[in-house]
Amino acid sequence: MARVSLRNMNKFFRLTVLVAALLGLGDVNMSRAASIDDSAPPKSGEVLNFALLDHRGRMHELRRIGGKAVVVFFTANECPIARQSASKLRKLREAFSERGVSVFMVNSSLADDRKSISQEMSELGAWHLPVLKDDTQGVARHLGVKRTGETMAISTKDWTIFYRGAIDDQMVEGAQKPQPTERYLENALNDFLDTKPVRLAKTVPRGCVIQFDGGEGPDLAPVSYAKDAAPVLQRKCVQCHSAGNIGSWAMNSHQKVKGMAAMIEEVLLARRMPPWNADPAIGKFSNDASLSVTEAQTLLRWVHQG
Structure with missing residues (x-):
């Protein structure tokens, strides 16, 4: 029987996970009443x-x-x-x-x-x-x-x-x-x-004010693409989203990523990307491809600041 290298097995596993994910597309201050x-x-x-x-x-x-x-x-x-x-x-x-x-x-x-x-x-x-x-x-x-x-x-x-x-x-x-x-x-x-x-x-509705991380609206703290967003993409996304790899498009420039910002928000909210569905409350897994809450917040704030 032919021997399969660990590297090839890992590549096959990542491809399988991505295909499975793609198939799944289908401080609070009181105020006045309503x-x-x-x-x-x-x-x-x-x-x-x-x-x-x-x-x-x-x-x-x-x-x-x-x-x-x-x-x-x-x-x-x-x-x-x-x-x-x-x-x-x-x-x-x-x-x-x-x-x-x-x-x-x-x-x-x-x-x-x-x-x-x-x-x-x-x-x-x-x-x-x-x-x-x-x-x-x-x-x-x-x-x-x-x-x-x-x-x-x-x-x-x-x-x-x-x-x-x-x-x-x-x-x-x-x-x-x-x-x-x-x-x-x-x-x-x-x-x-x-x-x-x-x-x-x-x-x-009149309820309790929701405090947003980094502010909200015109008070949203600026997120730098180079210093904040790009490092997250490099760590968690570029491995697949680069030329010759299995991502559907390559994150090869700021302009390209900016043009796909709305799509990035969509797949993050639906948890389609990165392809990882394990509950973080269970524990930390090897090869965990998921974004941390802070990483996801950074990307979503970058999208919303336009």
Whole structure:
């Protein structure tokens, strides 16, 4: 039997992993409560696919969720509005699951991890409600989320947002009503599922400010391509994305990488690249090709600064 060199075996393994990945394409400060916002329509562009682990270690990929609609609610540990919303979301999940609606919470807080999120959800009696950990804050940045309490209802038909804002109007200036008088999210879901125009497509959520790594918007700390982004690409990407290797394009110039920046964001959010799906909470593996949270944040911040 012919002997196979370790180098050739490693090359074959890397190729197999990449093909498998490609086949899988398919500080918190309280503020005022929600109020109606008529200034602009909801963000109507297509929501990029994303994949996140929940607090129980289960992976959820947006484009692989069945049904008719997906609800995502942005949360953070110890945020009063988020804590008070957990039971409402649990009840909505129970009420609408048979009608094809999936409900998730997304935690983009730098201060929280899966262990502390699990503890918080247990305290709230909502442990079975999935809380997706947005470690890199890439999902929050992509969707333009500034505060907890922001809810989005996404159509699985075209992956656009048909409602964005608060769950209801219970939270008011400096206080709260005994009961809500307007159930914005519930109304929007009923309208959408009944194929009626959504009566109110956007409201203003008032929750806890999300602190972003490196700032956000005009305050985003500059990321140098040469000093910050390029070294990450060199360590984790160029081995495959270079002339003659198995990457679909070569990262051979700043101009080339800049031209593919939107695609870089897309594959990072969906965890398609680098091709590595092991849960980092399990431990460190040999030949780990994944990006660290810091590395992924660096690349996403570079993309967003334009």
